[in-house]
Amino acid sequence: MSDEKLLVVTDLKTTFDTANGPLPAVGGVSFDLERNETLGIVGESGSGKTVLSRTIMGLQPRTKVSVTGSSVIDGFEVVGASENDKRKIWGTEVAMIFQDPMTSLNPVMRIGKQIDEALRVRLGMDKAAAKARAIELLELVGIPSPQERYNAYPGMLSGGMRQRVVIAIALACSPKLLMADEPTTGLDVTIQAQILNLLDELKDRLKMSVILVTHDLGVVATRTSRIIVMYAGRIVETGNTRDVFYHHRMPYTKALLESSPKVSNHSHTRLVTIPGRPPNLLSLPDGCAFAPRCSYATDQCHLVRPELEPSTEPGHTFACWNPLPINVEGALA
Numbered sequence: 001m002s003d004e005k006l007l008v009v010t011d012l013k014t015t016f017d018t019a020n021g022p023l024p025a026v027g028g029v030s031f032d033l034e035r036n037e038t039l040g041i042v043g044e045s046g047s048g049k050t051v052l053s054r055t056i057m058g059l060q061p062r063t064k065v066s067v068t069g070s071s072v073i074d075g076f077e078v079v080g081a082s083e084n085d086k087r088k089i090w091g092t093e094v095a096m097i098f099q100d101p102m103t104s105l106n107p108v109m110r111i112g113k114q115i116d117e118a119l120r121v122r123l124g125m126d127k128a129a130a131k132a133r134a135i136e137l138l139e140l141v142g143i144p145s146p147q148e149r150y151n152a153y154p155g156m157l158s159g160g161m162r163q164r165v166v167i168a169i170a171l172a173c174s175p176k177l178l179m180a181d182e183p184t185t186g187l188d189v190t191i192q193a194q195i196l197n198l199l200d201e202l203k204d205r206l207k208m209s210v211i212l213v214t215h216d217l218g219v220v221a222t223r224t225s226r227i228i229v230m231y232a233g234r235i236v237e238t239g240n241t242r243d244v245f246y247h248h249r250m251p252y253t254k255a256l257l258e259s260s261p262k263v264s265n266h267s268h269t270r271l272v273t274i275p276g277r278p279p280n281l282l283s284l285p286d287g288c289a290f291a292p293r294c295s296y297a298t299d300q301c302h303l304v305r306p307e308l309e310p311s312t313e314p315g316h317t318f319a320c321w322n323p324l325p326i327n328v329e330g331a332l333a
Contacts, residue, residue: 005033006034008033009029009032009072011030011068012056014048017065027048028234033209038203040212040220040241042216042217042230046278048233048234049213049230056073056094057073057090058071062083091118096180096181097163097178097180100185101162102159105166108153111154112151115137115168119173133172138168140202141168141198141202143161143164143168167183167199175208177209179210180211182215184196184214217256225240226239226315232279236290239317240315248324259271259272276292285302286304288302288305288306296320301322
C-alpha cells in the first residue's frame with residue numbers, strides 16, 4: 001500500500017435534491033493525491049470546493065443527496081460505505097479542519113475535553129493518557145501555556161488560538177490525509193501566515209498529505225505542489241503550481257489571478273473583479289459554464305462544454321475551446 005497513491009478520486013458527483021430540482025454541486029471530478037503531497041483546490045465561493053472536500057471523506061448529509069463515482073482513501077472506498085465503516089477512517093486516515101473554528105468548537109465544553117473525546121473514542125485511551133496527549137497536541141500547534149489552555153473555553157481564546165485548537169483536534173489521531181477547508185478565513189494577515197506556516201511544519205513533521213481548499217490563490221502559491229481550479233462544480237484547470245500560475249491556459253484561472261490583490265500595486269489601486277456572476281447550478285448551460293463571463297468566448301463555447309485536455313507541460317490540463325496562447329519562451333503571450 002505504501003507505493004500506491006493515498007487518494008484516488010474518480011468521476012465523483014454530488015447532487016442535492018432541492019425544491020427546485022437537482023443541484024449538481026460536484027459534476028464529475030477526477031484526480032489523485034500522492035503521499036506527503038500538498039494539493040490546492042481553488043475557486044470562487046460556490047465553485048464546489050467545500051462540497052468536494054466533504055464528499056471525498058463522506059461527510060455529505062444523509063438525506064436528499066446523491067453521490068456517485070469513487071473516492072478511495074488509502075484503499076478504502078468511501079462512496080457507498082456505511083456510516084459505521086466511514087467512522088473507522090475519520091480521524092485516523094482522514095481529518096478535516098473546518099473554516100470557522102467558532103462553529104466547529106462546542107462553546108460550552110472546555111478545550112481539553114474536546115480533544116480528549118477523539119482520543120478516547122477513536123484510540124481507546126484512558127482519561128489520564130488522553131489528557132496528557134491533548135496537552136502535547138496543544139503544545140505541538142503552538143498554544144502557549146497548554147496546561148492552562150486545556151481547561152479554557154473556546155470563547156476565552158482569540159480567533160487564531162481557536163483555529164490552532166481545531167488543528168489539534170484534527171491531528172489527534174495522526175491522520176494520513178488532512179483536509180484544510182479555508183483554514184485562515186476571518187483571521188488577520190499575520191495570523192493567517194502563522195497558521196499556514198504551522199500546517200507546513202506539521203505536514204513535514206507528521207508525514208501527512210494535505211488538501212488546502214481556498215478562494216485565495218496567494219495562499220497556495222508557495223505551499224502546494226499542484227493546484228486544481230474549480231468552477232461550477234467541475235475542474236477547469238489543473239497542473240503543478242508553477243504551470244497554473246505562469247502557464248495557465250484557462251481564462252477563468254487568469255481572471256482569478258488578476259483579481260488577487262498584489263503587494264506591488266500602488267496604494268488605493270482599484271481591485272480587478274471578474275465580470276458577471278457564477279452560474280445557477282440548477283440550470284447550467286450546455287456549453288462552458290464560464291462562457292457568459294469570458295471575453296474569449298465564441299459560439300462554440302456557448303453550445304458545447306469543453307473537456308479537460310492536456311497542455312504542453314506534463315500533468316497540466318485545462319477545459320477551454322479558446323485557451324490562452326503561449327509564446328516561444330513558455331510564458332503567456
